[in-house]
Amino acid sequence: MQIEENLQSDKKEVFLPGDLLSDETGFISGTNTYEEQGKIFSSTTGTINQTNKLIMIKPIKCSYQPQIGEIVIGQIVQIRDKKWIVNIGSSSEATLHLNSTYLPEQRQKTEDDEMNMRQIFSENDLICAEVHSVNNDKSVNLHTRGLKYGKIEDGLLIKVNHYLIVKQKRHFIKLNNNVNMILGHNGQIYLSNQDRTTNNQKVIYCQNYTVQQRIDIANTGKAIKFLQQNQFKISQTSIEKVLNYISEKKPQNDWITLIEQFFLEQKSKQQQQDQ
Amino acid sequence: MLSTGQIEFIKGGIAVNIRSDGRKNNEVREIKLLRSHLICTSGSCKYEGEITIYTGIKLELGDQSQIKINVSSMKRTNDEKQKAQYLQELLESLYKTDMSELKVGQKGWVLVVEVFLLCQIDIAYLEAICTSINEAMSDLRIPTIKVTKNLLTEIEEYELLPNEPTKSFKCDKIYVVGKVGTELVKDMSFEEFYSVDQKLILVQGRNGNNKLRTFDSCGFDADDLMRVLVFIK
Numbered sequence: 001m002q003i004e005e006n007l008q009s010d011k012k013e014v015f016l017p018g019d020l021l022s023d024e025t026g027f028i029s030g031t032n033t034y035e036e037q038g039k040i041f042s043s044t045t046g047t048i049n050q051t052n053k054l055i056m057i058k059p060i061k062c063s064y065q066p067q068i069g070e071i072v073i074g075q076i077v078q079i080r081d082k083k084w085i086v087n088i089g090s091s092s093e094a095t096l097h098l099n100s101t102y103l104p105e106q107r108q109k110t111e112d113d114e115m116n117m118r119q120i121f122s123e124n125d126l127i128c129a130e131v132h133s134v135n136n137d138k139s140v141n142l143h144t145r146g147l148k149y150g151k152i153e154d155g156l157l158i159k160v161n162h163y164l165i166v167k168q169k170r171h172f173i174k175l176n177n178n179v180n181m182i183l184g185h186n187g188q189i190y191l192s193n194q195d196r197t198t199n200n201q202k203v204i205y206c207q208n209y210t211v212q213q214r215i216d217i218a219n220t221g222k223a224i225k226f227l228q229q230n231q232f233k234i235s236q237t238s239i240e241k242v243l244n245y246i247s248e249k250k251p252q253n254d255w256i257t258l259i260e261q262f263f264l265e266q267k268s269k270q271q272q273q274d275q
Numbered sequence: 276m277l278s279t280g281q282i283e284f285i286k287g288g289i290a291v292n293i294r295s296d297g298r299k300n301n302e303v304r305e306i307k308l309l310r311s312h313l314i315c316t317s318g319s320c321k322y323e324g325e326i327t328i329y330t331g332i333k334l335e336l337g338d339q340s341q342i343k344i345n346v347s348s349m350k351r352t353n354d355e356k357q358k359a360q361y362l363q364e365l366l367e368s369l370y371k372t373d374m375s376e377l378k379v380g381q382k383g384w385v386l387v388v389e390v391f392l393l394c395q396i397d398i399a400y401l402e403a404i405c406t407s408i409n410e411a412m413s414d415l416r417i418p419t420i421k422v423t424k425n426l427l428t429e430i431e432e433y434e435l436l437p438n439e440p441t442k443s444f445k446c447d448k449i450y451v452v453g454k455v456g457t458e459l460v461k462d463m464s465f466e467e468f469y470s471v472d473q474k475l476i477l478v479q480g481r482n483g484n485n486k487l488r489t490f491d492s493c494g495f496d497a498d499d500l501m502r503v504l505v506f507i508k
Contacts, residue, residue: 075278126278154280154287156295209284211291218297 014060015042021055030056064090064162064186066131066140071171073152073184074142076125082114084121086129089162089186092138096121096129100143102150126152128182128190148172148196152182154209155192156217160228162187166235172196173236177216177243183234189224191217219243223259230263308407310414318415322407326400327393330411332386334418336433340374340383342367342446346404348392358396366404372447380422380431386415386446405449412448416440 015021021033021040029035032044033055042048046059066072066088074088086094098109101120113120121127128149129142144150162185171183174197182190193213209217223242227234245262277285285295292300306324313319316331344366346359377384388411390404419441421434 075276124276124278126280152278152280154284156284157281209287211293214288214291214293215297218293218295221295222297 014045014047015057016045017041017043021048021057026053028054030054032057032059064088065138066090066094066134066186068131068133070131070185071128071182072131072142072186073126073128073157073182073188073190074186076121076123076127079117079123082117084117086127086142088140088142089188090138090140092140094131094140094142096127096142096144100132100141100145102145102147121151126157126190128152128184152190153192153194155190155194156221158189158191158221158224160187160189160224160234164228164231164234166233166238168235170197170236175220175236175243176240177220178213179216179220181220181236181239183236189234191220193217219246226259226263232263232266306403306406308410310410317417318411318413320407320410320414322403322410324403326403328400328403328407329391329393330404330407331389332411332415333389335385335387336379336382337385338382340377340385342370342372342374342386342388344370344388344390344408346390346392346396348394348396350395355396362396362398362401362404365401366408369405369449370408370447376444377417379420380424380433382431382433384417402450409446409448409450412446415444415446417444 019042021042023039025038027040029040030049032042032046033040034043035041040055042057044057044059044062046057049056049058072088072094074086074094076084077087077093078085082098084096086096088094098114098117101109103109103113103120127144129144130146130149132141132143134140165183165185165187167185168183171185173181173183174195175181178193180192180195180197182196184190193207193209220239220243223239223246224234227238227242232238242259242262246258249258288294289300294300294302298304304324306322309321309323311319312321313329313331317334319329319331322328322330344363346362346366348355348359374383377386388408390408392400392404394400417440419436419439421436423432423434424430425432
């Protein structure tokens with residue numbers, strides 16, 4: 001679906017790996033291209049993107065490519081000397097150095113901290129971090145300086161395609177139904193009742209879930225999954241739109257049919273706008 | 276692997292009867308079962324849910340009537356092959372039934388059940404595999420065979436009558452109502468259909484006789500149990 005939409009929106013010719021892009025001299029090969037005997041060829045499937053003499057290929061579907069300043073949710077895979085290896089869903093591995101973590105009342109990291117790294121983050125822990133820098137070999141350095149970032153306690157993790165997530169001003173969001181959401185740029189969304197939106201508090205409180213909170217989180221999760229299935233962009237407004245529509249109709253039995261109706265209405269609106 | 280926070284969230288949800296996707300504890304996911312999906316089999320089923328499973332039953336005449344189950348998946352690694360082997364043994368031990376209805380003269384029908392998963396093999400899919408096999412079994416059509424005995428040579432001759440299929444054979448239906456080694460609810464009871472003492476419970480219904488089976492009465496040896504445990508890990 002996404003591929004078709006991309007193609008329809010661009011309306012450009014698709015190049016396969018090995019296809020000739022240009023055989024004239026004077027052109028520069030950009031990303032996702034390679035040069036052989038003065039000719040430029042494509043190295044991935046995608047559409048051509050030319051700026052002056054620079055030829056690039058915009059891939060149709062790709063793994064997550066982190067950029068500086070983006071917020072990601074990842075899982076600790078390994079602990080090495082003074083650093084953690086984190087899986088953030090990109091093609092190359094991400095590392096979190098001990099010096100770029102946050103400890104209360106501190107200061108420079110000592111040898112004791114190095115010995116007790118598992119007390120900060122252990123294997124399989126989920127963390128929220130910011131991309132600090134991207135190296136030349138595309139490996140990523142993360143940091144968790146600040147109270148917003150760090151280990152994520154109990155909650156619901158939903159994985160969606162990363163290209164559906166809209167870049168926004170804020171990625172730590174409190175929805176209308178009091179569900180706190182971390183919208184990771186890498187396509188991982190975390191729903192919980194921990195408030196990370198304010199900077200004033202010193203400690204993030206972990207509260208027990210009430211039944212209503214669990215129902216709200218489940219409904220939000222369902223809405224996100226349906227947004228992904230119908231290839232709609234995921235943002236605070238789109239999620240709240242779906243939830244408002246559901247709460248207005250107040251369904252007792254059939255959640256799924258109501259959501260499908262909502263998407264059909266949205267699609268018909270879009271088509272009318274296009275015409 | 277899930278993190279400890281995610282596991283606690285799931286456990287807490289089950290304790291108050293709300294799972295993380297909004298279902299109650301005794302609600303199942305929506306599944307779609309298509310019978311007679313594969314044309315060149317005697318009985319088949321396509322299972323569509325969170326995963327897709329194709330099940331087909333092939334009939335052969337052998338010396339003894341029996342059920343053979345072959346499990347395969349998309350992934351082709353040594354680890355996956357070992358898992359498939361363990362799962363086959365597990366399923367064959369579950370579907371051990373009285374085969375007297377399948378006898379044809381001195382020979383018997385061999386039901387070769389082929390299960391193909393469009394994902395990696397996992398013990399969590401045991402319930403899905405069992406339902407798809409149950410459905411394929413109820414779709415099974417066995418052709419009638421005319422047996423004539425030569426009185427002089429005492430050799431049996433078999434004549435296939437493909438236009439007269441029978442549905443006389445009913446296999447056991449296996450329902451997995453608990454999972455191996457997973458503690459779902461703290462105070463568990465039979466009414467809630469959950470695993471008791473971390474054992475697998477299976478409901479077997481044939482000719483109206485329902486039974487509850489646990490690991491002890493499944494015919495598993497200690498070795499089999501060890502294999503299951505290794506398989507889960």
